[in-house]
Amino acid sequence: MSINSASSSQQHFGSTHDFLDQPLSPMDMGYQTTPEPDTPSRMQNQAPLLSWQDVSYSVKIKDKSQTTMRTLLHNITGEIYPGEVIGLLGPSGAGKTTLLNILAGRIEGGVLNGKVLFRGKKRNPGVFKRRVAYVEQEDIMFPMLTVEETIMFAAKLRLTDKSYTQLQKVERVASVMQQLRLSHVKSSKIGDALSRGVSGGERKRVSIGVGLVTDPDMIVLDEPTSGLDSNSAEMVVELVRDITRSRGIASVMTVHQPNANMLSCFDRVLLLTQGHLVYFGSATQAIEYFESKGFPCPLRQNPADFFIDIMSLNNRSPRDHEMSKRRVEYLAQTYNESMLPTSKLSMSYGGLYEKPFYSAKAVAAAGIRMVGNTSAPEFNWSLQMDDTPPPRRANWFYEVKTLAQRDIITTMRHYTFLSSVGLNAITVLMLLGLLFFRMGNEIESIQNRIGLFFSLTLNSAYGVMSQYLFVYYKAKEIMLNERGSGSYRMSTFYIAKVLVYMPIAVFSSWIYFMGIYFMAGLQSSVPKFLTSLSLFTIMVVVALGATLLVGSFVASYDLAAVIGALLITTWVIFGGHLANAGDLLPGIKWMQYISPAFYVYQGMVSTEFSGLQLHCQANNGLCMARGDAVIKLYNLDQFNVGQCVLICVCMTALFNMLAYISLRFKAKPKYKWI
Numbered sequence: 001m002s003i004n005s006a007s008s009s010q011q012h013f014g015s016t017h018d019f020l021d022q023p024l025s026p027m028d029m030g031y032q033t034t035p036e037p038d039t040p041s042r043m044q045n046q047a048p049l050l051s052w053q054d055v056s057y058s059v060k061i062k063d064k065s066q067t068t069m070r071t072l073l074h075n076i077t078g079e080i081y082p083g084e085v086i087g088l089l090g091p092s093g094a095g096k097t098t099l100l101n102i103l104a105g106r107i108e109g110g111v112l113n114g115k116v117l118f119r120g121k122k123r124n125p126g127v128f129k130r131r132v133a134y135v136e137q138e139d140i141m142f143p144m145l146t147v148e149e150t151i152m153f154a155a156k157l158r159l160t161d162k163s164y165t166q167l168q169k170v171e172r173v174a175s176v177m178q179q180l181r182l183s184h185v186k187s188s189k190i191g192d193a194l195s196r197g198v199s200g201g202e203r204k205r206v207s208i209g210v211g212l213v214t215d216p217d218m219i220v221l222d223e224p225t226s227g228l229d230s231n232s233a234e235m236v237v238e239l240v241r242d243i244t245r246s247r248g249i250a251s252v253m254t255v256h257q258p259n260a261n262m263l264s265c266f267d268r269v270l271l272l273t274q275g276h277l278v279y280f281g282s283a284t285q286a287i288e289y290f291e292s293k294g295f296p297c298p299l300r301q302n303p304a305d306f307f308i309d310i311m312s313l314n315n316r317s318p319r320d321h322e323m324s325k326r327r328v329e330y331l332a333q334t335y336n337e338s339m340l341p342t343s344k345l346s347m348s349y350g351g352l353y354e355k356p357f358y359s360a361k362a363v364a365a366a367g368i369r370m371v372g373n374t375s376a377p378e379f380n381w382s383l384q385m386d387d388t389p390p391p392r393r394a395n396w397f398y399e400v401k402t403l404a405q406r407d408i409i410t411t412m413r414h415y416t417f418l419s420s421v422g423l424n425a426i427t428v429l430m431l432l433g434l435l436f437f438r439m440g441n442e443i444e445s446i447q448n449r450i451g452l453f454f455s456l457t458l459n460s461a462y463g464v465m466s467q468y469l470f471v472y473y474k475a476k477e478i479m480l481n482e483r484g485s486g487s488y489r490m491s492t493f494y495i496a497k498v499l500v501y502m503p504i505a506v507f508s509s510w511i512y513f514m515g516i517y518f519m520a521g522l523q524s525s526v527p528k529f530l531t532s533l534s535l536f537t538i539m540v541v542v543a544l545g546a547t548l549l550v551g552s553f554v555a556s557y558d559l560a561a562v563i564g565a566l567l568i569t570t571w572v573i574f575g576g577h578l579a580n581a582g583d584l585l586p587g588i589k590w591m592q593y594i595s596p597a598f599y600v601y602q603g604m605v606s607t608e609f610s611g612l613q614l615h616c617q618a619n620n621g622l623c624m625a626r627g628d629a630v631i632k633l634y635n636l637d638q639f640n641v642g643q644c645v646l647i648c649v650c651m652t653a654l655f656n657m658l659a660y661i662s663l664r665f666k667a668k669p670k671y672k673w674i
């Protein structure tokens, strides 16, 4: 029977429906249908790939003075078989994404109860996350990479060199692109809101391709059709179905309002409302099931719309709300009560994995009538952890090399970032170069020199923080998504970032430093120039370390931008320029010792002024003929240049270490596993 050929009854559920008069007691399911062609044979031969029993999930809700628990999912039970596509449907806020995330092992926070088994055993996170491809609702990819590069980098990072040759990886990427009908756009950039790239449907298919390239056992998709026109949406769902069948994997996806064609791609639908399971079985039988409960699908209405309608709360009036609430409760309760014993049956294969049992839902979906005693056998959950060894990782150096390659490509094609780096260098060069142009050696040049070193310290630190914090956040977002599938190590991500960002930050700031140095006419001896350049470079490097630390530690970019700016401002305030370094209150004097700007500024001032001969004018009453006197006057002789460099190097190492630790232990999502 086709899902389009719904009951011809014109009766419509609604405020006048007589279900309100029915007792809320378990009802006989009483439906029996023709088998669907594909589903039964598959199910009869295989055990479930993933099964979940009594999954409940609650979160804390803080409301003014009191904290309450809100249950988002109530005892959801089900299973998915290899070669099967399950559609998770329900009105907005039903809990679809929450359930999907729990099944994919990507739920954070809250209280999670119940059981989820993978291949009949408790999930081992290290193995499971690499056997499941998770396609997020938002396509989180580098917009400046092409379609082919995106899938190729995923293949390079996730397929080890020991198991696959380079040629095999290339072939696999080509085959995934062909299967997803992406070959004709393989050289197009992914794009984003700012730069035009592939279409929304193509981008979604690339996200799927990134997951598929590693040959997962299961693919989990959160709203893969959202934002797509109906043709593209259908194509995505159909491709997922075809790939699921041809590869014998399992797929589960949430879809807001699938049309009839999309609905027919699902082997089974799991209908959720208000966190309750309302139905789990084939879409065709769902129509009959709801009809048996007194809710016939109106003729010519898309069944998916009908399912959503009867599961939605109607807030048009208090009465409508009450009626719809009771309808939803009724549907949830009747399904729960009629399914209870058999759902246990479906989950009783723990330890008996080779001898699978099937749930009443699966059996009903297959069109087989349940006869005889269906009461639950002894409940026997496997507590055994999946002990399959996790797939081997790529070599550490290979990972660093591959990630650095990807970072170089994405950075070199990030025109906004490159423009901001270039614009900063040119603007600072012009402004400072002209402001301090050929300042000479008159006594007034003391103020100019001091001002120049202060400006250089300030600009290098602010420039690095503002330019790199943003790109780091973008990269971190992609990394957290990729790490969810165990694509690579956190350490290789961090090292690759430092290896790519540092040379760009250093070389771009050298351009304006060198220009300004010579335009201003600072001491022209080679050792002095090199010392000042080293001090300036260290300032850039330590600022980059601080940027990565803030970026790793703080979850939101907006907050990180404020904290970063405050940090640099503090460095500058205690940098030895605004207040005399020897004249600070004892309670806050220590602040200058933790400011890298203090050491760099001090080092630059000492380098420039030591041995400098100043020209004193006869009548102005002030004369400091030797630059060394200036160093003493400003109390900038507390550390020699070597010590300044060493302290800054130690600070750089400390910031980078803390940044990595933050990334490893704080930024890493803490997923809950059952």
Ligand SMILES: Nc1ncnc2c1ncn2[C@@H]1O[C@H](COP(=O)(O)OP(=O)(O)OP(=O)(O)O)[C@@H](O)[C@H]1O
Binding pocket: 059, 072, 090, 091, 092, 093, 094, 095, 096, 097, 098, 099, 109, 256
């Ligand atoms: N961490 C959380 N804290 C509080 N409430 C939450 C949390 N996560 C989800 N919710 C709430 O739980 C309900 C279910 O959310 P979920 O995102 O799973 O729904 P959904 O069915 O996917 O909705 P949609 O179709 O609109 O995306 C919603 O009301 C949501 O506001």
